[in-house]
Amino acid sequence: MRLIAQPGRKPGAPKCIYSQPLQVDDVQIGENGDVIISIIAEDIYSKNSKQRYQIILTEGEMSLLGSSPAREFRQDDVSAKSTPNDGW
Numbered sequence: 001m002r003l004i005a006q007p008g009r010k011p012g013a014p015k016c017i018y019s020q021p022l023q024v025d026d027v028q029i030g031e032n033g034d035v036i037i038s039i040i041a042e043d044i045y046s047k048n049s050k051q052r053y054q055i056i057l058t059e060g061e062m063s064l065l066g067s068s069p070a071r072e073f074r075q076d077d078v079s080a081k082s083t084p085n086d087g088w
Contacts, residue, residue: 001018001019001020001021001022001037001039002016002018002019003016003017003018003019003039003041003053004016004017005017005044006044007044015042015044017041017042017043017044018039018041018042018053020039022037026038026039030056033058033059034056034057034058034059035056035057035062036054036055036056036057037054037055037056037057038052038053038054039052039053040052040053041053
C-alpha cells in the first residue's frame with residue numbers, strides 16, 4: 001500500500017510517505033462494521049517525524065471498492081500517467 005501526500009492549497013510535489021505491504025495488524029473492524037486501516041507514516045514536512053494515519057471505510061464504501069467499475073481501474077492506468085520524478 002502506498003500513501004501519497006501533497007499540499008492541498010498551494011502547488012507542491014507529491015511525496016510518498018508510506019510504501020509497505022498492508023499487514024493484518026494494520027486493519028481492524030469497528031463496532032459498527034467499519035473497516036479501519038491504521039498506519040504510521042512519515043510526516044510530509046518533517047524528515048524525522050512520524051504520524052499515525054487512519055482510513056475508516058463504511059460497509060458501503062467497501063462495497064464500492066469491490067464493485068465492477070472500481071476493479072476496472074487498474075494500477076497500469078496510474079503508472080502510465082506518472083513520471084519517475086513525481087513521487088509515485
